[in-house]
Amino acid sequence: MTTSTPQAASRQTTGAPAKASVWRSIWNHRTDYAYVLPALFAMLVVIGYPVYYTLDLSLFKTPASLQLKDKVFIGLENYSTILSSTSFWKVTLQTLIWTAFSTLIAFLLGLGAALALNREFIGRGILRGLLLVPWVVSAVAASYVWKWLYHSDFGVIGALAVQFGLSDKPINFIDNLQTGLPSLIVVNVWKEFSFAMIMLMAGLQTVPEQLLRAAQVDGASVWQRFWHVTFPHLKGVSMVTILLLTVQNFNSFIIPWIMTGGGPAGATDIWITQVYQLAFGRQRWGAAAAYSVILFVIMMSLGYFYVRSLTSGDRARAVE
Amino acid sequence: MAEVVLKDVVKTYGNIFAVNHVSLKVADGEFVALVGPSGCGKTTTLNLVAGLIPMSGGDVMIGDRVVTDLDPKDRDIAMVFQNYALYPNKSVYNNLAFPLQMRKLSKSEIDSKVQAAAKVLDITHLLQRKPRELSGGQQQRVALGRALVRDPKVFLMDEPLSNLDAKLRVQMRSEIKRFHQDLNATIIYVTHDQLEAVTMADKMAVMNGGFLQQYDTPANVFAHPVNMFVASFVGSPAMSLIPLTAATKGTDVVLTSAEGWELPLSPVNSQKALKAKSNKVVLGARHSTVRLHKSQVPGSVPGKVYTVEPTGDVTFAQVFVSSAILNISLAPSVVIRPDETVFIEFDQERMHLFDGETEMALAG
Numbered sequence: 001m002t003t004s005t006p007q008a009a010s011r012q013t014t015g016a017p018a019k020a021s022v023w024r025s026i027w028n029h030r031t032d033y034a035y036v037l038p039a040l041f042a043m044l045v046v047i048g049y050p051v052y053y054t055l056d057l058s059l060f061k062t063p064a065s066l067q068l069k070d071k072v073f074i075g076l077e078n079y080s081t082i083l084s085s086t087s088f089w090k091v092t093l094q095t096l097i098w099t100a101f102s103t104l105i106a107f108l109l110g111l112g113a114a115l116a117l118n119r120e121f122i123g124r125g126i127l128r129g130l131l132l133v134p135w136v137v138s139a140v141a142a143s144y145v146w147k148w149l150y151h152s153d154f155g156v157i158g159a160l161a162v163q164f165g166l167s168d169k170p171i172n173f174i175d176n177l178q179t180g181l182p183s184l185i186v187v188n189v190w191k192e193f194s195f196a197m198i199m200l201m202a203g204l205q206t207v208p209e210q211l212l213r214a215a216q217v218d219g220a221s222v223w224q225r226f227w228h229v230t231f232p233h234l235k236g237v238s239m240v241t242i243l244l245l246t247v248q249n250f251n252s253f254i255i256p257w258i259m260t261g262g263g264p265a266g267a268t269d270i271w272i273t274q275v276y277q278l279a280f281g282r283q284r285w286g287a288a289a290a291y292s293v294i295l296f297v298i299m300m301s302l303g304y305f306y307v308r309s310l311t312s313g314d315r316a317r318a319v320e
Numbered sequence: 321m322a323e324v325v326l327k328d329v330v331k332t333y334g335n336i337f338a339v340n341h342v343s344l345k346v347a348d349g350e351f352v353a354l355v356g357p358s359g360c361g362k363t364t365t366l367n368l369v370a371g372l373i374p375m376s377g378g379d380v381m382i383g384d385r386v387v388t389d390l391d392p393k394d395r396d397i398a399m400v401f402q403n404y405a406l407y408p409n410k411s412v413y414n415n416l417a418f419p420l421q422m423r424k425l426s427k428s429e430i431d432s433k434v435q436a437a438a439k440v441l442d443i444t445h446l447l448q449r450k451p452r453e454l455s456g457g458q459q460q461r462v463a464l465g466r467a468l469v470r471d472p473k474v475f476l477m478d479e480p481l482s483n484l485d486a487k488l489r490v491q492m493r494s495e496i497k498r499f500h501q502d503l504n505a506t507i508i509y510v511t512h513d514q515l516e517a518v519t520m521a522d523k524m525a526v527m528n529g530g531f532l533q534q535y536d537t538p539a540n541v542f543a544h545p546v547n548m549f550v551a552s553f554v555g556s557p558a559m560s561l562i563p564l565t566a567a568t569k570g571t572d573v574v575l576t577s578a579e580g581w582e583l584p585l586s587p588v589n590s591q592k593a594l595k596a597k598s599n600k601v602v603l604g605a606r607h608s609t610v611r612l613h614k615s616q617v618p619g620s621v622p623g624k625v626y627t628v629e630p631t632g633d634v635t636f637a638q639v640f641v642s643s644a645i646l647n648i649s650l651a652p653s654v655v656i657r658p659d660e661t662v663f664i665e666f667d668q669e670r671m672h673l674f675d676g677e678t679e680m681a682l683a684g
Contacts, residue, residue, distance in 0.1 A: 210405040214407075218393070219393035219423055
């Protein structure tokens, strides 16, 4: 509201000689640009150049020897090969399953934990600390620990299942076409739900007490108070949390790579493990580059729509 | 509508009594203001009536039901909050409809009730808007509307005007008063502003330190404050309190100051002063009951002008009398200057005397 006045004023003064005022505006903000310039330059070097190089490489057939001077230009053949292969679509489906389930379950568990920890009870501080542990633990260490927990011969989980009579022999969790991916999702959820929990705990602090009381007087049950008051207040932080988790999960590598390496028979392969294998396993640099470009396009368009929907609320408010 | 009875209500937090054995009865259709300074327990008392916090002792009755152990939703109350507490993501219409939706009324029933309430409060044209698109006064009206649609037994209002600017507050004050008259509603209204209580309420309950100090009509509280706290809290400017020493002179009593002047009391006031536990007596006087003279007249005492505040039709002066500050209202034509020595004449009929030890009013 308060910002609308100066904006309106500046719009009036710009008016006719628009071009000149653009330069003047840039000149007026010259120190701001100067501050941003070093970072911009660094990004150009460490992001811009690799992106260009990857794009370039994706148009070539490369020798496994890494002698890139022997590469052969093949146009978009790498792309068509990938997009027409069945394995790409299988891996894409697995990536979507991995991302959707990991994100959703981690978010819901985090929400539950945040709501529980938002109430006052004895031992709350200790519990909050404990629930943060998975997020703090190194992903590599956690992956190895979980690998052993799942181990088909020596795993604790399998042993417990046998002991409690749930299974007559130790279960083979991760070397199994059906249970492989779900088992990895469990580990991923365990690793990231604390992040959702922290974000939502912060969000819960912003829910006004008076609104909850008003809803209580209006006759809303605990669940209705959550749905009508608490949840709308968490909308912003929920969107951001889900966005961050989604991006993180699309880009997952450590957990699947360490625990299964994409196996068995590619059942736990996701995009990044696939790219890694193409590049560093089979030395197909050109194909790996093309794969990366495809992922880049998919991710950027997803990100674009997501951020747009995220900011549409803000824009509507700004217009008012 | 229904009457509300608080019986020996107690709320403690650890060893602290937020509400200390408060009993009061709000008659059917009565507008009662709970008034007192911050932390006096007035909002806690309201929340206890609403059932938003558990009681430590005592009982609350609404109508002929004991509601002490009931949830807020089962008490048949409606509440208006200081920050309006409108649901920001819902339209005005849905804010008004919410309590009815929670009670699972039919759509057509909800609609007719919402429209009726909107009409009463003149907010029909705002129904499709979101709360953030409304002004403070409009939001307050929506909050009143949300309380109104339910047709509750009691309205509980927690400082509903304190977020509004001064001009709007005066306007909404009369609107709420009108609201009370038109609906014949039972209202319990919490405010820290004694002026709101005096102007709006049928009765006011003055609280301090968790205790109910006095519960009476505003006129009676104003005219017969039971103790020094009530005397100094109600009325603007506040009643001036001058600590003095009582001495007997024959059958009558004179009040003497540390500076040596004497103020002889009338026989009625002498009787009152004699009831004090010690010779410490506090003289209370409202600004309109004292007269200022430029030169000494019989029965007047000396004072020194501290500040002069012209307000247009009245000029307020603060005068040091003994060690206390005395508020006086003057005609604007009277010209006095700071540090000038003046003489004060008290109205024996309308002066108040308090026991300097117990701080209680001394009665004849």
